[in-house]
Amino acid sequence: GCYADPVRAGMDADAVFDGMTEHLFFTLGKLATSASLRDLYMALSFAVRDRLMSRYLTSQETIRARPQKTVAYLSAEFLIGPQLNNNLLNLGIKKEAEEALKRFGIESLNEILEVEEEPGLGNGGLGRLAACYMESLASLQVPAVGYGIRYEFGIFNQLIRDGWQVEVTDKWLKGGWPWELPQPDEACLVGFGGQTESYTDDNGNYRSRWIPSEHAIGVPHDVPVLGYRVNSCDRLRLWRADATESFDFYAFNIGDYYGAVEEKVASETLSKVLYPNDGTDEGRRLRLKQQHFFVSCSLQDMLRSLEKRSIAVEEFPNHWTVQLNDTHPAIAVAELMRLLIDQHRLDWDKAWEITNRSVAYTNHTLLPEALEKWDLSLFKNLLPRHLELIYEINRRFLQQVRLKYPGNDLILRKLSIIDEEGGKAIRMAHLATIGAHHVNGVAALHSDLIKRQLLPEFAQLWPEKFTNVTNGVTPRRWVALANPELSKLLDKEIGPNWITNMDLLLELEKKENDSNFLDLFASAKLSGKRKLAGYIHRQTGVLVDPSSLFDVQVKRIHQYKRQHLNALQVIAQYLRIKNGITKNIAPRTVIFGGKAAPGYFMAKLMIRFINGIADVVNADPDMDGLLRVVFLPDYNVKLGEQVYPATDLSEQISTAGKEASGTGNMKFAMNGALTIGTLDGANVEIRDRVGAENFFLFGKTESEIMELRDQGYSPNSFIAESNELQETLKLIEVGHFSNGDSELFRPIINILTGNDPFFVMADFDDYLRAQDEVSKAWKKSKKWNRMALLNTARSGFFSSDRSIREYCQSIWKVKPLPVEISC
Numbered sequence: 001g002c003y004a005d006p007v008r009a010g011m012d013a014d015a016v017f018d019g020m021t022e023h024l025f026f027t028l029g030k031l032a033t034s035a036s037l038r039d040l041y042m043a044l045s046f047a048v049r050d051r052l053m054s055r056y057l058t059s060q061e062t063i064r065a066r067p068q069k070t071v072a073y074l075s076a077e078f079l080i081g082p083q084l085n086n087n088l089l090n091l092g093i094k095k096e097a098e099e100a101l102k103r104f105g106i107e108s109l110n111e112i113l114e115v116e117e118e119p120g121l122g123n124g125g126l127g128r129l130a131a132c133y134m135e136s137l138a139s140l141q142v143p144a145v146g147y148g149i150r151y152e153f154g155i156f157n158q159l160i161r162d163g164w165q166v167e168v169t170d171k172w173l174k175g176g177w178p179w180e181l182p183q184p185d186e187a188c189l190v191g192f193g194g195q196t197e198s199y200t201d202d203n204g205n206y207r208s209r210w211i212p213s214e215h216a217i218g219v220p221h222d223v224p225v226l227g228y229r230v231n232s233c234d235r236l237r238l239w240r241a242d243a244t245e246s247f248d249f250y251a252f253n254i255g256d257y258y259g260a261v262e263e264k265v266a267s268e269t270l271s272k273v274l275y276p277n278d279g280t281d282e283g284r285r286l287r288l289k290q291q292h293f294f295v296s297c298s299l300q301d302m303l304r305s306l307e308k309r310s311i312a313v314e315e316f317p318n319h320w321t322v323q324l325n326d327t328h329p330a331i332a333v334a335e336l337m338r339l340l341i342d343q344h345r346l347d348w349d350k351a352w353e354i355t356n357r358s359v360a361y362t363n364h365t366l367l368p369e370a371l372e373k374w375d376l377s378l379f380k381n382l383l384p385r386h387l388e389l390i391y392e393i394n395r396r397f398l399q400q401v402r403l404k405y406p407g408n409d410l411i412l413r414k415l416s417i418i419d420e421e422g423g424k425a426i427r428m429a430h431l432a433t434i435g436a437h438h439v440n441g442v443a444a445l446h447s448d449l450i451k452r453q454l455l456p457e458f459a460q461l462w463p464e465k466f467t468n469v470t471n472g473v474t475p476r477r478w479v480a481l482a483n484p485e486l487s488k489l490l491d492k493e494i495g496p497n498w499i500t501n502m503d504l505l506l507e508l509e510k511k512e513n514d515s516n517f518l519d520l521f522a523s524a525k526l527s528g529k530r531k532l533a534g535y536i537h538r539q540t541g542v543l544v545d546p547s548s549l550f551d552v553q554v555k556r557i558h559q560y561k562r563q564h565l566n567a568l569q570v571i572a573q574y575l576r577i578k579n580g581i582t583k584n585i586a587p588r589t590v591i592f593g594g595k596a597a598p599g600y601f602m603a604k605l606m607i608r609f610i611n612g613i614a615d616v617v618n619a620d621p622d623m624d625g626l627l628r629v630v631f632l633p634d635y636n637v638k639l640g641e642q643v644y645p646a647t648d649l650s651e652q653i654s655t656a657g658k659e660a661s662g663t664g665n666m667k668f669a670m671n672g673a674l675t676i677g678t679l680d681g682a683n684v685e686i687r688d689r690v691g692a693e694n695f696f697l698f699g700k701t702e703s704e705i706m707e708l709r710d711q712g713y714s715p716n717s718f719i720a721e722s723n724e725l726q727e728t729l730k731l732i733e734v735g736h737f738s739n740g741d742s743e744l745f746r747p748i749i750n751i752l753t754g755n756d757p758f759f760v761m762a763d764f765d766d767y768l769r770a771q772d773e774v775s776k777a778w779k780k781s782k783k784w785n786r787m788a789l790l791n792t793a794r795s796g797f798f799s800s801d802r803s804i805r806e807y808c809q810s811i812w813k814v815k816p817l818p819v820e821i822s823c
């Protein structure tokens, strides 16, 4: 698969320039003289795509020719972010592209990168993790396919109007997307609804067949996932829904124009839009249809790849290892059984053995409201055959349990896939756990809580099945690409190999007392802050001082992430300044960013609250040079790439036991930000690795929170202990941040002084104490810079390469398959 044509595959600036010129002319029908920035972005993107095609095709060919186990990562979300810059980095032709652009009169690559639409095919942590993992799989040369949905509309764009979030449809596909390869010949057919009927097959076996009442077609769109400076190029296979019958002429002829396209419209809705909830299960019918749609297409695709290579279906576990990214694809357990039994005529035990040996499940949340439970009648109506199979899986499973715990009906009820309490429901976490050979959490504390709190009976039953793989993030996008200043400094100091071997960063420990190096380190940070300050001014009109402490909390808005605790702390600082208590205060710029799920009222009110505080603080001359508050609209991957290199203090302040891991915390530490945080999720491991002395810890631990909850927590007892908290709450109540309207933020006050489910009041004073520590440390810049350097130096563990190596060794049992390209 080697293509030698210089114009389409040459790697020098001339060739890239020629390639762009050709695509402008032949692909886009534009002359260079009249090309817009967007045309040049498309032309460069096509030219770059040309240059990874040999690796893409040869990688596919290598996997086909030398069958070995391939990772199938099933995820309802892939938050891959902008592609051009990452592919330039991984191909190693960034300089050449910059040179070629100069010949089109474009001085900086950033001008082109700015016009790129990012595919917002995810909500937050779970979706971005999937993207980091796909990039690490390719960089580690492990054959893999990321199976998901090609949503026509991704996560909404966020506008802030009068302090409120406004959602705008994300038309990311307008004008086309150069990074996908539609494969209509590999479409799959998926059924829904209808009923099942049992019959006896010609060997006299009782069988059941499914007669769906409606169908849709899944058309795969492949997206190359290039590894860093290797020949390996894996792919994302994203399914787009289409109608079996695009046009009903009979309806049209009788003038029923809507009828004529009704089925087409109905089918296409399957991949129309991403559900924008990040942790609340709404149990919508279309959501379940979406899940079955992409899972069925993906499993059919895997089975077809065996058929094409005339490999027996019994060999499935030796060729595919299927990872379920949370329960969103958990229907796979029943769908694989259906395909193996109904279509490949295997008997139950063989089919179950194959399923159990192939599937593994990762849990990403403990929040009860985020655990998917499908109403039984909805499930029966949409997937009658799968329900039959789930009943049988459950029956056989409970049989085993009865043997182990005779007469213990309680444990049967706790373990059953069917939740009998209230309206009967299917517990997808139970189906996934029973069908999987491994169940893992995403940080040590989280994996422990899965065993102690979420699935204790299962952990007791199958202790060896439960494991942990702490999350990671790719250093290519989150350091090399996002923070070129720091990268240059690292290349110069320890050589370039840190990008693929982050443990090499430990070398930097030697420089902890080298003030010259510390100054260079700090100036890399300052250049990031200057860039972000410019962006903030352009976007919000707020002028911020790059030399102030950039205190940042960017993540989805959620009560357990406690953005409101941070906001209360800001008010306390504001009051101190107003009361002239400025001795310990360090000039700060407090930056928030994050989207709220459209139906999540409290999260939207928290955004309004933050903007209310910002308006008052930023307009108050007493705050000049001391405090600024900013809410950055439309936080996404692209904006993240600007924020992580420009941050001094990373806010990771969730209620202990609630944040499964966090991944932003890792990106901040890698880029030399210090963390103020609770002992929650991966914060625990970050603190262990970077050193407690380089981490600002506060708050109650998970077990202290449990204790407080069990003994009946009353937030008022904590409020009574804290004057600053009382003053802060009073100021809100009188409407100081809402133009005197004391009703606007009442819901926030009511919940905090009511049952305060996320223990904001309990942690407030200790949080304020920790923030004072931060101010003190900031004023000793050498000390701060040393702490910052040690965070970067000791963040190697949090590379997604380490996470993927752990999955490969302990769960997937797969090895790298280097790709040879002989030209």
Ligand SMILES: CCc1ccc([C@H](C)CC(=O)N[C@@H]2O[C@H](CO)[C@@H](O)[C@H](O)[C@H]2O)cc1
Pocket (backbone or CB within 6 Å): 123, 124, 125, 126, 127, 129, 277, 278, 279, 280, 281, 282, 326, 364, 365, 370, 371, 372, 442, 471, 659, 660, 661, 662, 663, 681
């Ligand atoms: C059914 C609605 C729904 C949608 C998304 C989710 C995700 C699991 C939420 C999520 O993104 N979880 C985050 O996953 C990250 C990657 O492992 C972790 O780092 C975060 O702590 C976790 O909140 C749950 C429920």
